[in-house]
Amino acid sequence: MSQREFRLYDTLTRSVKPLVLAEPGHLRFYSCGPTVYSYAHIGNFRTFLTADLVVRTAQALGWRVSYVSNITDVGHLTSDDQDGGEDRMEKGLKSKEGEAFVNVWDLADYYADCFKEDWARLNLRRPLVWPRATQHMREQILAVEHLIERGNAYETPTGVYFSVASFPEYGKLSGNKDRENLFQAVRNVVQDDNKREPADFALWKKDDKHLMQWYSPWGWGFPGWHIECSVMAMQYLGETIDLHAGGEDLVFPHHECEVAQSECLTGKPFANHWIHTRFLQVDGAKMSKSLGNFFTVRDLVEGKGVDPLALRYALISVPYGKPLNFTMQTLRDATKNLERYRECERLAILALDRPDGADTIGAELDALFDATLDAMCDDLNTSVALAKALEGTGVVFRESASMGAASARSALRFLARIGDLLGFLVPRGDGPVETAAVAAFEDEPPALVIEMSERRLEAKRVKDFALADRLRLEIEEAGWEVRDTPEGPQFKRRMVPL
RNA sequence: GGCGUCGUACCCAAGUGGUUAAGGGAAGGGUCUGCAAAACCCUCAUUCAGCGGUUCGAAUCCGCUCGACGCCUCCA
Incomplete structure (x- = not known):
């Protein structure tokens, strides 16, 4: 369909290069999802939005996309770790919010559901599968057994460990190649004297006290953090995938370890291309609960009345490879732009009833769409893409x-294509964003507001403008804005001051 | 200690060797409107943290200085 190359920065080769597909026209893509021990925050979603934009861009190029995004529902702890490490799921259960759950399984299910809700609110494409670690225990155990058979792993009194020395390429993804540095880097994590090298990491932890445990050839316990992704990626996408994505923090150790395990299991490259999303900051600082700059999607949408699609717009406004400093101003800017698109769409829909006439804008809009797609194909340059689309x-x-x-038809077609590619416009009457929060921005004002509006129209008719203005203010106090148009008054929910 | 990123107007931000330094937000002026809103038009960086260097030519390459930040530890 298109001759365009889809160029992306590749962490492995540290360069921007075209995404090459093992099977032409078919992208096999694995993206690391969240651990469901709490609500996902907007930083998590910045990463998932990167994956979403990859999928959308690939689809715009006419590719078939097999997209897998996992959900980690085993609480790996300070993972490779000593017994003192605290399990995150367990921690979630012990937290204040955790009191509502009968056990960690219940907790995981709850947060996984919330995660999917937020996913839908931000209008992210659904993956082919959302595999969960707990549902692939057998495969993980088999993989660990194979690694032992191949001499890449060994059993100790505390678990099964991957031997980093057995994979000379260990460190190729993160650049942590230097042995001394590597040992230095992991010095605090690894305090198991039974390990052959400090950098060796857990494939299986023996623990018959753990809240989530399974029976294995090594007794009761639970799998290491990294093995789930290797196993699930290969199960759904094959031994070599085209692209693997995640947050920048996952480069080391998670992805480094995935590479080691997977390539030792198959003898083949695990992923041909790796992309990592830079962390989001809030007000110039790392987002953290203690700084009070920690936001979840639901905080903003339910708590502050933020339009989820405006949030999406804000979160993609800076390319994924650069840090995004999220502020309320970012959100205001995004909201303004989104309103412009909606107004544009409204005018086009009105014009649909007019005589056909000549299509005076179709060619220009097609060119702008192409420019937008070009920008996306240039390492997901969303800043440029957004600029071109807005033109x-x-x-x-x-x-x-x-x-x-x-x-008008050309205009609507353009908006639909932009909506497909960038995801912040949802076709009217269409329901991928099936939430009340979105509906709230499009629904009718309450009867009281309608009634005030009618009184205002009457006041305008009799030229009692003082009364009309007073009524407008009252309507605003009720949370709505009125705009007088040739088609009658238009209502818009008043933007919450951010 | 190791690895890495960034510093462009009031704010966000594109541009990484060569025409007038994209675009958005905010602000100011105008058209339109009973007034607004929306939309449209105009204005808004001789300059790219600073200082040197390379080059015919640099925001873009090199060096230094200053400043902000990320990862290496559970983390997207």
């Missing part, structure tokens, strides 16, 4: 007064 609204607005139905 399209200007084209439509300039024509809007004289626009015939033919042009």
